[in-house]
Amino acid sequence: MKQITNTLTKLPKTLNDTYVRIIENIDEDYCRYVHDVLNLIAFSMRPLKLGEIVEAIAFDVEKKCFSAEEKLGDPLDVLEICSSLISFPDKQTLMEGTHSYEKGSNEQEVRFPHFSVKEFLTDNNLSDNRFHISNEHANELIAERCLLYMISNLDAIDFQTPNLLEKFPFLNYSSRYWYDHVNKIPMNANQKALKDLVIELFLSKGGNDFYTWLRVWDPDRGFEMQGNSGWPEKLHYSSLLGLSDGWPEKLYYSSLLGLSDVARLLLDKGADVNAEGGRFGNALQAASFNGHRGVVELLLDKGADVNAQGRQLGSALIAASLHGHRRVVELLLDKGADVNAKGADCGNALQAASLNGHRGVVDLLLDKGADGA
Numbered sequence: 001m002k003q004i005t006n007t008l009t010k011l012p013k014t015l016n017d018t019y020v021r022i023i024e025n026i027d028e029d030y031c032r033y034v035h036d037v038l039n040l041i042a043f044s045m046r047p048l049k050l051g052e053i054v055e056a057i058a059f060d061v062e063k064k065c066f067s068a069e070e071k072l073g074d075p076l077d078v079l080e081i082c083s084s085l086i087s088f089p090d091k092q093t094l095m096e097g098t099h100s101y102e103k104g105s106n107e108q109e110v111r112f113p114h115f116s117v118k119e120f121l122t123d124n125n126l127s128d129n130r131f132h133i134s135n136e137h138a139n140e141l142i143a144e145r146c147l148l149y150m151i152s153n154l155d156a157i158d159f160q161t162p163n164l165l166e167k168f169p170f171l172n173y174s175s176r177y178w179y180d181h182v183n184k185i186p187m188n189a190n191q192k193a194l195k196d197l198v199i200e201l202f203l204s205k206g207g208n209d210f211y212t213w214l215r216v217w218d219p220d221r222g223f224e225m226q227g228n229s230g231w232p233e234k235l236h237y238s239s240l241l242g243l244s245d246g247w248p249e250k251l252y253y254s255s256l257l258g259l260s261d262v263a264r265l266l267l268d269k270g271a272d273v274n275a276e277g278g279r280f281g282n283a284l285q286a287a288s289f290n291g292h293r294g295v296v297e298l299l300l301d302k303g304a305d306v307n308a309q310g311r312q313l314g315s316a317l318i319a320a321s322l323h324g325h326r327r328v329v330e331l332l333l334d335k336g337a338d339v340n341a342k343g344a345d346c347g348n349a350l351q352a353a354s355l356n357g358h359r360g361v362v363d364l365l366l367d368k369g370a371d372g373a
Contacts, residue, residue, distance in 0.1 A: 015116050015120070016120055016123075019085070019116075019117065019120045019121075020129070022083050022084055022085060023085075023129065023130065023131055025083065026081065026082075026083060027081070030081040031130070031131075032061065033057050033072070033078075033081055034081055034082050034085075034131065035131055035133075036056070036057040036059070036141070036145075037053055037057060037078060037082055037086065037110075038082070038085065038086075038121055038131055038133060039133050039137070039138040039141050039142065040053055040056055040057070040138075040141075040142060040145075041053075041086060041110060041111065041112060042112075042118050042121060042122065042133055042138055043133075043135060043138035043139055043142060043181075044142065044173075044177075045173075045176075045177045045180055045181070046173075046177075047109040047110070047111055048109065048110060048173065049106060049107050049108060049109055049110070049169070050075055050078065050088065050105055050106050050107075050108055050109075050110055051075065051106030051107065051169035051170075052169050052170045052173055053078055053110055054071060054072060054075045054078060054106075054169070055071070055149065055168075055169045055170035056142075056145050056149070056170050057070075057072075057078075057145075058070040058071040058072075059145060059148070064148070064193075065148055065152055066145075066148050066149050066152035066153065075105065075106060076105070078110070084113065085112070085113075085117055086110055086111065086112060086113070087110070087111050087112060087113035088108060088109075088110050088111075089108050089109070106169060121133050122134065122135075135184070136184075136185055136186070139181045139182075139184040139185050140181075140185050140191065140194060142177075142181045143178055143181035143182045143185065143194060144193070144194055144197065145170075145174075146170075146173070146174035146175075146177065146178035146181065147174070147178055147194070147197040147198065147200075147201060148197065149170050149171070149174045150171070150174050150175060150178070150201065150209065150213060151197065151200060151201060151204075151209060153168055153171065154204075154208070154209040154212040154213060155204075155208060155209060155212070157171075157212055157216075159215065171216060172216065172217065175213055175216040175217035176217045179219065179257045179258075179259070182194065182198065182259070183257070183258055195261050198259060198261070198262055199261070199262055199265060201213065202250055202253075202254065202259075202262050202266070203265075210250065211247065214247060214253075219253065219256060219257060220248060220252075220253070220256060220278050220279050220286075221279060247277075248275075248277035248278035249271060249272070249275045249277055249283070250262075250266055250271070251263060251266045251267065251271040251272070251273070251275065251283050252275070252277055252278045252282070252283045252286055254266060254283075254295070255283035255284070255286045255287040255292065255295050255299065256278070256280075256283075256286035256287065256289075256290060257290075257292075258287065258290060258292035258294070258295055259295075260292070260294045260295050260298055263283075263295050263298055263299070264298060267298070267302050273299055273302045273303050273304045274303070274304060274305050274308060278311075279311065279312055280310050280311065280312055280313065280319060281308070281309070281310025281311035281312065281313075282304075282308055282310050283295075283299055283304065284296065284299045284300070284304040284305070284306070284308065284316045285308075285310040285312075285313060285315070285316045285319045286319075287299060287316075288316040288317070288319040288320040288325065288328050288332065289313070289319035289320065289322070289323065290323075291320065291323060291325035291327075291328055292328075293325070293327050293328050293331060296316070296320075296328050296331055296332070297331060300331070300332075300335050306332055306335045306336050306337045307336070307337060307338050307341060309341075312345060313343045313345055313346060313352070314341060314342060314343020314345075314346070314348075315337065315338070315341045315343060315349070316332055316337065317329065317332045317333070317337040317338070317339070317341060317349045318341070318343040318346055318348065318349045318352045319352075320332060320349075321349040321350070321352040321353040321358065321361050321365065322346055322352040322353070322355070322356060323356070323358075324353065324356060324358030324360070324361050325361075326358075326360050326361050326364060329349070329353075329361050329364060329365070330364065333364075333368050339365055339368045339369050339370045340369075340370060340371050348370070348371075349361075349365055349370065350362065350365045350366070350370040350371070353365060
């Protein structure tokens with residue numbers, strides 16, 4: 001009876017105590033991998049598959065690069081080293097050895113077994129926890145891994161290669177979400193390394209990495225490579241939009257994604273601030289549509305035509321009004337935007353703001369003389 005009592009007193013009293021005990025039992029040699037996996041699962045934009053996680057943690061810490069040599073010998077090692085902190089559809093049967101790892105396992109999603117795991121890992125009152133993670137740090141880590149994965153592999157990609165996405169399992173996620181992670185981080189001086197990676201992607205020698213990225217995922221149109229089909233030629237993109245000049249300019253993409261440092265650098269290198277192209281027609285409209293006020297201000301300061309007519313919505317003011325980006329609307333109006341300019345799809349700015357119920361923007365436009373008739 002005494003032995004049972006002693007055993008019971010040693011059992012964890014709370015969930016947090018349980019997680020602390022799990023963490024204390026993780027082998028020191030695997031701490032780096034576990035830390036990376038937990039960050040990836042906690043703050044990925046969508047649930048990650050086992051094959052994606054295995055690629056994302058294959059990282060040379062000293063050289064700061066993706067390294068195939070750092071890949072775990074067996075993908076299922078991820079499940080073992082992270083103990084009970086992560087879950088996997090076939091985890092129990094796999095860990096019991098009732099069937100072996102198969103390629104299909106790479107397609108299964110890895111998650112936390114319970115929402116309390118993420119709560120524990122992100123609890124600021126437990127910051128002495130060696131696996132404590134934060135929103136900012138996790139997004140920085142994931143953005144870095146995405147960019148390094150692309151930069152390390154894009155020049156080796158041949159779109160005619162059979163089973164291309166099996167060869168590069170983290171490629172689709174990296175291409176689709178790297179900029180979303182970047183935009184979740186306050187880009188101050190501490191993120192210089194990350195800024196440099198973004199610039200490296202945009203200014204890669206000959207632009208090959210940049211355009212290979214667009215063939216995997218084009219943020220302007222949402223084209224994601226499925227299987228082995230990418231956009232083999234610029235002509236495919238052009239014909240879909242009725243364009244004759246291929247891909248939009250890099251300034252357009254940096255503006256669309258809110259990458260002000262890249263936009264500034266491209267402008268300093270002579271990029272045409274009023275160049276036409278893309279779904280929205282020009283860089284100013286693209287930035288306005290997504291509410292990137294800093295980029296909008298930069299473009300206007302560099303001579304962007306505030307009333308330039310774009311392809312889909314007609315003007316930057318209409319684009320900003322449609323999504324209720326009030327601060328951008330104010331800026332555009334202060335810079336002389338025509339409050340009653342007409343567009344193709346939404347009529348004018350007032351109609352665009354009204355369409356989506358943005359009352360604050362509607363009031364502002366009316367105060368500035370918008371025709372409410």
